[in-house]
Amino acid sequence: MKFFRSSSKQAASAAPPQKLTRRSSGMAEISRLLNSQDGLCVLDMGATSANNIRFFTAKGHKSYSEDLLRAALDPALRIQDEKGNTVLDSKKFLAENLVYSNALFDVVLCWNLPDYMEESLVKPTIDRLWSVMKPGGLLLTFFHTRDAGPDSICYRYHVTGTDTLEMQEIKLPPAGRPTGEKQSPRLQRVFNNRHIENLFRDFASIKFFLARDAIREVLVVR
Amino acid sequence: MDTPKTGEFAHIGKSVVIKGELSGSEDLYLDGHVEGSIELRNHSLTVGPNGNVKANVTAKGVVIQGKLDGSVNASDRVELRQSAVVTGDVTTQRISIEEGAFLKGKVDIQKDSGKA
Numbered sequence: 001m002k003f004f005r006s007s008s009k010q011a012a013s014a015a016p017p018q019k020l021t022r023r024s025s026g027m028a029e030i031s032r033l034l035n036s037q038d039g040l041c042v043l044d045m046g047a048t049s050a051n052n053i054r055f056f057t058a059k060g061h062k063s064y065s066e067d068l069l070r071a072a073l074d075p076a077l078r079i080q081d082e083k084g085n086t087v088l089d090s091k092k093f094l095a096e097n098l099v100y101s102n103a104l105f106d107v108v109l110c111w112n113l114p115d116y117m118e119e120s121l122v123k124p125t126i127d128r129l130w131s132v133m134k135p136g137g138l139l140l141t142f143f144h145t146r147d148a149g150p151d152s153i154c155y156r157y158h159v160t161g162t163d164t165l166e167m168q169e170i171k172l173p174p175a176g177r178p179t180g181e182k183q184s185p186r187l188q189r190v191f192n193n194r195h196i197e198n199l200f201r202d203f204a205s206i207k208f209f210l211a212r213d214a215i216r217e218v219l220v221v222r
Numbered sequence: 223m224d225t226p227k228t229g230e231f232a233h234i235g236k237s238v239v240i241k242g243e244l245s246g247s248e249d250l251y252l253d254g255h256v257e258g259s260i261e262l263r264n265h266s267l268t269v270g271p272n273g274n275v276k277a278n279v280t281a282k283g284v285v286i287q288g289k290l291d292g293s294v295n296a297s298d299r300v301e302l303r304q305s306a307v308v309t310g311d312v313t314t315q316r317i318s319i320e321e322g323a324f325l326k327g328k329v330d331i332q333k334d335s336g337k338a
Contacts, residue, residue, distance in 0.1 A: 047324075048302075048319060048323055048324055048325040050318070050319035050320075050321070053317065053319065053329050057317075057329055057330075057331040058331075062328055062329070062330050063328065063329045064327065064328045064329075065325050065326060065327065065329070066326055067324070067326070070324075
């Protein structure tokens with residue numbers, strides 16, 4: 001029996017979506033930490049990835065998975081603000097998600113979550129991450145540059161090596177209609193560097209890596 | 223396919239609802255609804271595609287095709303099939319996860335201390 005079946009080896013009849021790879025300077029830094037210590041707690045924010053769980057647990061770490069983009073689709077989260085606009089209830093969202101004891105995680109892999117998450121959830125989510133990370137812990141996240149259009153594909157990142165990521169297109173049902181036809185989530189906004197620094201202002205330090213594919217990798221130290 | 227032949231497994235059908243402690247000394251195929259706890263120390267639990275479990279599970283092996291809300295402690299292995307929806311922590315020696323399976327929780331791989 002083969003364990004940790006690779007998602008790239010699915011039956012041909014399933015017609016798996018195309019996967020691309022990219023080198024990641026941020027992941028290389030995360031890997032240095034993962035290779036230097038044992039028993040770290042890693043939070044991987046995205047659809048369940050057998051690759052990632054294997055990568056982390058094979059190094060003796062504990063892997064936590066949580067898919068916040070999918071969780072944000074829950075119709076029960078949708079409320080009206082004082083202007084009558086439909087927004088997501090961040091208090092209810094954080095009562096049901098990212099519920100961990102303080103200072104638990106050594107590593108958080110946020111991937112491209114802030115770019116695709118609804119505005120009302122972004123700051124509260126980052127604040128919660130600050131609480132559940134250990135001081136000195138590392139957080140890796142990706143932000144699109146202005147060159148990225150609104151139709152930029154939303155990817156799930158699978159770790160395939162110390163600095164290599166496999167990218168798999170994500171398709172989700174439309175918000176509030178869990179049974180609707182799946183589509184790629186839309187890029188919600190493009191953060192400039194100052195916005196990113198403000199978003200992580202409670203963290204100890206922040207480092208930018210500019211990549212060729214209209215992505216800035218951001219490595220943040222709690 | 224994944225449904226075991228009658229006689230090899232104890233079988234709980236999809237219309238069965240159980241609330242309380244469930245324990246046994248044979249393999250169990252569960253396609254119904256269980257709320258409480260499940261303990262099959264040296265045997266395997268298979269949660270079928272219609273299975274809906276709200277329980278902490280202790281078993282040798284656990285195969286999940288349906289929904290499980292609770293912690294899973296398997297001394298040997300855990301398999302999450304494509305249709306699995308698991309909310310809870312998984313502690314085991316080996317795990318396999320099919321693409322499409324959903325897991326919200328921790329995976330902790332325990333090395334077998336009994337074998338050299």
